[in-house]
Amino acid sequence: MSTRTVRTLGLVAAAALLAACGSGGQIGDSGGSAPTAVKKMVLIPGVAAEPFYISMECGFREAAKAAGYEVDVQAPAKFDAPLQIPIVTGVLANKPGAVLIAPTDDKALAGPMKQLKDAGVKVVEVDTKLQDTSIAESSISSNNAQGGKKAAETLARLVGDKQGSVLVLNTKAGTSTTDARAKGFEDAIKAFPNLKYLGQQYTDNEPDQAASKVTATLSSDPDLIGVFATNLNTGEGAATGLRNAGKTGAVNLVGFDASPKQVQDLQAGVVQALIAQDPATIGKTGVEQAVAAIEGKEVKRNIETDLVAITKTDAAGSERYFYKQAC
Amino acid sequence: MTTPQRKPLLQRLAGTNTLWIALVLLLLIAVFGALRPDAVLTVFTLQTTLVETAVLLVLAVGMTFVIITSGIDLSVGSVLVFSGVTSAMTMNALSGGDATNAGWGVVAVGLLVALVSGAAWGLLNGVLIAKAKIPALIVTLGSFGAALGAGQLISNGSNVSGVPNVLSNNLGTGTTFGVPNLVILAAVITAAGALLLGTTRFGRHTYAIGSNEEAARRVGISVTRHLMTVYLLAGVLAGLAGFMATAYFRVASITGHDTDNLNAIAGVVLGGTSLFGGAGSIVGTIFGVFIPAVLRKGFVIVGVNVYWQPIAVAIVLVAAVWFDQSRRKARDQR
Numbered sequence: 290m291s292t293r294t295v296r297t298l299g300l301v302a303a304a305a306l307l308a309a310c311g312s313g314g315q316i317g318d319s320g321g322s323a324p325t326a327v328k329k330m331v332l333i334p335g336v337a338a339e340p341f342y343i344s345m346e347c348g349f350r351e352a353a354k355a356a357g358y359e360v361d362v363q364a365p366a367k368f369d370a371p372l373q374i375p376i377v378t379g380v381l382a383n384k385p386g387a388v389l390i391a392p393t394d395d396k397a398l399a400g401p402m403k404q405l406k407d408a409g410v411k412v413v414e415v416d417t418k419l420q421d422t423s424i425a426e427s428s429i430s431s432n433n434a435q436g437g438k439k440a441a442e443t444l445a446r447l448v449g450d451k452q453g454s455v456l457v458l459n460t461k462a463g464t465s466t467t468d469a470r471a472k473g474f475e476d477a478i479k480a481f482p483n484l485k486y487l488g489q490q491y492t493d494n495e496p497d498q499a500a501s502k503v504t505a506t507l508s509s510d511p512d513l514i515g516v517f518a519t520n521l522n523t524g525e526g527a528a529t530g531l532r533n534a535g536k537t538g539a540v541n542l543v544g545f546d547a548s549p550k551q552v553q554d555l556q557a558g559v560v561q562a563l564i565a566q567d568p569a570t571i572g573k574t575g576v577e578q579a580v581a582a583i584e585g586k587e588v589k590r591n592i593e594t595d596l597v598a599i600t601k602t603d604a605a606g607s608e609r610y611f612y613k614q615a616c
Numbered sequence: 617m618t619t620p621q622r623k624p625l626l627q628r629l630a631g632t633n634t635l636w637i638a639l640v641l642l643l644l645i646a647v648f649g650a651l652r653p654d655a656v657l658t659v660f661t662l663q664t665t666l667v668e669t670a671v672l673l674v675l676a677v678g679m680t681f682v683i684i685t686s687g688i689d690l691s692v693g694s695v696l697v698f699s700g701v702t703s704a705m706t707m708n709a710l711s712g713g714d715a716t717n718a719g720w721g722v723v724a725v726g727l728l729v730a731l732v733s734g735a736a737w738g739l740l741n742g743v744l745i746a747k748a749k750i751p752a753l754i755v756t757l758g759s760f761g762a763a764l765g766a767g768q769l770i771s772n773g774s775n776v777s778g779v780p781n782v783l784s785n786n787l788g789t790g791t792t793f794g795v796p797n798l799v800i801l802a803a804v805i806t807a808a809g810a811l812l813l814g815t816t817r818f819g820r821h822t823y824a825i826g827s828n829e830e831a832a833r834r835v836g837i838s839v840t841r842h843l844m845t846v847y848l849l850a851g852v853l854a855g856l857a858g859f860m861a862t863a864y865f866r867v868a869s870i871t872g873h874d875t876d877n878l879n880a881i882a883g884v885v886l887g888g889t890s891l892f893g894g895a896g897s898i899v900g901t902i903f904g905v906f907i908p909a910v911l912r913k914g915f916v917i918v919g920v921n922v923y924w925q926p927i928a929v930a931i932v933l934v935a936a937v938w939f940d941q942s943r944r945k946a947r948d949q950r
Contacts, residue, residue: 336773337773338768338772338773338774339773366768366773462922489922490916491925494872495872495875496869496872500865501664501909501912501913502916504660504661505661505912505914505917506916506917507660508655508656508658508660508664508917509655509917509919522872525775525867526872528866529864529866530664532789533663533664533667533789534660534664548774550775550777553777614774
């Protein structure tokens with residue numbers, strides 16, 4: 290071994306030792322607390338261009354501007370953790386005062402969001418939340434169980450005193466939001482003895498499966514009188530299934546969310562009721578909590594926003610709950 | 617041992633494979649029918665099962681050609697989305713933003729746009745696979761992502777509504793003599809595909825390339841050109857499927873087609889087409905596509921626990937292919 294090689298190896302070893310002992314840190318460590326750009330706030334929605342998140346963005350922008358903050362919105366192209374994580378780490382580089390985020394996975398986003406917190410950025414969860422409750426200052430979401438309860442009550446009101454079976458179309462097993470909606474419905478529907486609860490069917494969030502399960506249920510239980518579809522895709526599939534069966538209107542369809550197409554369907558009589566969330570208020574409340582956290586004031590850890598039931602007859606007075614395609 | 621003549625043997629084997637899968641399908645219908653005769657054996661259930669499977673069947677016809685050449689096309693679901701979006705947006709643009717009340721002329725343009733959109737992706741796949749020699753799995757995995765992304769880009773990520781009523785009322789939910797129009801269209805496509813594969817030179821070349829690409833090249837078949845045409849065909853059919861889905865759901869959906877590619881591949885393989893190429897038939901694909909559809913519907917009707925449904929579907933699918941394989945192995949050892 291030549292002296293040169295020995296020297297090189299020695300250098301490498303020393304460097305490796307230094308790196309290993311130096312800090313024992315993690316990728317993304319900020320290395321001390323550099324000052325944050327306090328008067329800036331960033332919203333990271335779950336997915337780009339969805340009316341629900343656009344409406345949230347509108348509420349966020351308005352409230353943040355009113356509070357004197359500079360705003361930025363960075364959304365992943367799909368509701369997908371591998372797409373959202375690089376956005377979180379990218380935002381970290383700019384160190385805003387606060388980040389409002391709808392984590393797309395309740396575990397995968399914990400690491401990147403912890404890095405935000407460790408860098409001194411105040412983190413507020415909007416819509417969805419992490420399992421680890423030690424990271425965010427506050428979590429604001431819809432009371433999904435209440436939404437399910439409202440769906441059951443609205444369905445019972447639409448049906449009146451007629452007898453019949455009711456079905457819930459859920460997305461994928463284990464989706465916390467839609468499972469809470471289904472559970473809320475299940476608990477509340479028991480109060481109506483004229484309605485027989487058939488249980489729920491999962492659709493993998495695919496409209497064609499939702500359509501197929503509705504028509505299958507019409508075969509097995511011809512007295513079907515109501516369907517609660519827990520999200521947009523199941524609602525679209527259920528509407529298609531009922532249309533094919535010639536049962537549009539005869540079977541009461543209650544959908545969830547109020548995007549423009551769903552409102553159109555409500556007015557056309559394809560859907561009989563919609564349970565709308567209030568994304569603008571979620572965004573606005575998120576800003577309020579973030580400002581409180583930055584200014585060191587009292588922060589409320591968990592906030593649940595209300596939902597409303599909209600039927601064709603009261604649609605005219607409920608425009609503020611319709612989701613927007615643009616602010 | 618005498619060697620039987622080649623063509624009759626091939627046809628006979630295809631016939632028997634198909635027969636067995638057809639028996640599995642009949643058995644399933646018989647079991648569900650025995651459990652709930654009042655709900656299963658009705659015109660309504662037949663109609664809805666057929667119409668709910670029509671779109672997938674059109675995708676699977678194109679996929680059969682691709683898989684027989686020992687290729688694969690993972691992009692069909694995304695191409696379906698892309699074509700549906702371009703078609704619906706073109707129809708809207710021609711009608712001043714909302715095509716709900718548009719006429720047949722606009723619908724015809726929409727159909728053309730859907731077919732051309734599908735053809736463009738199919739051609740791109742074909743050129744990259746046949747000319748640039750990139751593996752089909754990688755090329756179509758790429759176009760699977762790219763076509764969906766392009767669809768989201770054009771539609772700004774949201775579903776496109778405003779589908780003409782004449783389209784959805786006639787093609788989407790209309791019937792002729794009690795048969796849904798969507799099913800008639802799918803049946804015509806399937807019959808044309810079966811004739812093309814089973815009786816023409818194009819079909820024979822498809823089998824030849826899948827059996828041995830180099831040998832096919834040496835006997836003078838233009839393999840590059842043929843493969844490009846096969847992927848083009850799969851693309852055009854995915855475009856048509858996108859148009860059909862738009863008519864059926866009355867909206868061009870962005871989400872909900874992530875697993876269409878796997879469903880189509882599963883149907884084709886279940887129908888006896890070899891993933892290694894060189895063997896298979898459209899008739900088998902028909903049965904292969906309907907087995908999962910009948911299972912899903914039947915399980916809901918007879919009230920199988922929701923958590924058991926995907927497990928039960930998976931067991932029947934794997935068991936059917938295993939049964940088919942072991943039967944073939946036994947035959948080959950004879």
